[in-house]
Amino acid sequence: MTTTPAARTDPLTVEVVDLIGSVVARYHQEYEQAAARHALTGAQARILSLLSVEPLPMRRIARAMKCEPSNVTGIIDRLEARGLVERRPDPADRRVKLAAPTREGARTARSLRDSLDFAREPLAGLSRQERLLLRGLLRRMLGEDAG
Amino acid sequence: MTTTPAARTDPLTVEVVDLIGSVVARYHQEYEQAAARHALTGAQARILSLLSVEPLPMRRIARAMKCEPSNVTGIIDRLEARGLVERRPDPADRRVKLAAPTREGARTARSLRDSLDFAREPLAGLSRQERLLLRGLLRRMLGEDAG
DNA sequence: TATTGTTATACTCTATAACTATA
DNA sequence: TATAGTTATAGAGTATAACAATA
Numbered sequence: 001m002t003t004t005p006a007a008r009t010d011p012l013t014v015e016v017v018d019l020i021g022s023v024v025a026r027y028h029q030e031y032e033q034a035a036a037r038h039a040l041t042g043a044q045a046r047i048l049s050l051l052s053v054e055p056l057p058m059r060r061i062a063r064a065m066k067c068e069p070s071n072v073t074g075i076i077d078r079l080e081a082r083g084l085v086e087r088r089p090d091p092a093d094r095r096v097k098l099a100a101p102t103r104e105g106a107r108t109a110r111s112l113r114d115s116l117d118f119a120r121e122p123l124a125g126l127s128r129q130e131r132l133l134l135r136g137l138l139r140r141m142l143g144e145d146a147g
Numbered sequence: 148m149t150t151t152p153a154a155r156t157d158p159l160t161v162e163v164v165d166l167i168g169s170v171v172a173r174y175h176q177e178y179e180q181a182a183a184r185h186a187l188t189g190a191q192a193r194i195l196s197l198l199s200v201e202p203l204p205m206r207r208i209a210r211a212m213k214c215e216p217s218n219v220t221g222i223i224d225r226l227e228a229r230g231l232v233e234r235r236p237d238p239a240d241r242r243v244k245l246a247a248p249t250r251e252g253a254r255t256a257r258s259l260r261d262s263l264d265f266a267r268e269p270l271a272g273l274s275r276q277e278r279l280l281l282r283g284l285l286r287r288m289l290g291e292d293a294g
Numbered sequence: 295t296a297t298t299g300t301t302a303t304a305c306t307c308t309a310t311a312a313c314t315a316t317a
Numbered sequence: 318t319a320t321a322g323t324t325a326t327a328g329a330g331t332a333t334a335a336c337a338a339t340a
Binding site: 012013015016017019020021022023024026027028029066122123124125126128130131132133134135137138139140141142 | 159160162163164166167168169170171173174175176213269270271272273275277278279280281282284285286287288289
């Protein structure tokens with residue numbers, strides 16, 4: 001798939017593309033700050049949030065984070081040292097270790113989630129129709145043809 | 148500014164917030180890949196793009212990147228070692244060093260910019276009205292009341 | 295005195311490769 | 318033999334603190 005030359009020069013499109021870049025930068029910045037308020041790095045916060053949905057094998061975490069499994073070892077090490085995550089054996093496969101949040105880890109993940117208001121605030125001012133349109137656009141940007 | 152409890156649980160809002168998170172993750176991933184295709188890290192690519200608009204003092208780069216000036220020294224060192232950036236004296240203030248892209252650096256920045264089609268492609272399928280609405284929403288997300 | 299850029303240091307994230315224990 | 322997780326290693330980004338040159 002290629003973009004037409006016109007799309008690269010249309011002023012409105014260029015402006016929207018730049019705005020998307022700014023939103024991405026802003027979102028990342030706010031996420032890092034929220035993580036820092038909980039004394040977590042961005043990567044630690046992302047993994048803790050991931051595990052708060054469901055405990056996962058190390059390998060699956062690496063896939064979700066799109067990084068090498070060896071990195072996950074270190075990040076889980078640090079989360080475990082702080083008592084936020086624990087490693088459990090998998091009864092079905094003794095090679096596997098399941099990473100799961102502790103009670104304190106779950107509490108931290110919840111607090112972190114609640115503090116991520118950046119993306120939520122502006123949406124509160126949108127009509128339902130606008131939100132539906134936005135949802136459709138975002139889905140298209142992600143290539144989710146279904147829905 | 149605080150989000151109402153309702154906005155935190157409204158299913159549509161929650162879904163849109165999650166989609167925004169996905170778009171941000173995707174955008175970052177694609178940016179890193181585009182940088183890697185040019186043998187650059189994300190930070191190197193961002194600074195090179197920044198300088199391709201206008202040469203800047205080290206201190207100003209740090210402000211734009213929202214990082215400490217000491218970090219910029221190392222990143223510019225690596226870009227300079229590869230012949231993509233050069234340090235020039237500032238005639239007006241001998242303490243200042245201006246970082247500027249070389250001819251090859253400018254070419255690399257251009258190529259990098261052209262390869263960032265991710266955000267542009269889906270926009271090509273939107274009507275002008277949709278793009279205008281999206282622009283308004285993105286501006287609101289960034290707190291730009293004007294416009 | 296204050297500012298600009300740098301150096302030194304320490305920590306985290308990252309990929310690669312080699313290792314272990316299981317399957 | 319293949320897979321899950323780990324270790325070892327090296328490079329890059331990050332913040333902090335201390336420093337030299339200049340304002």
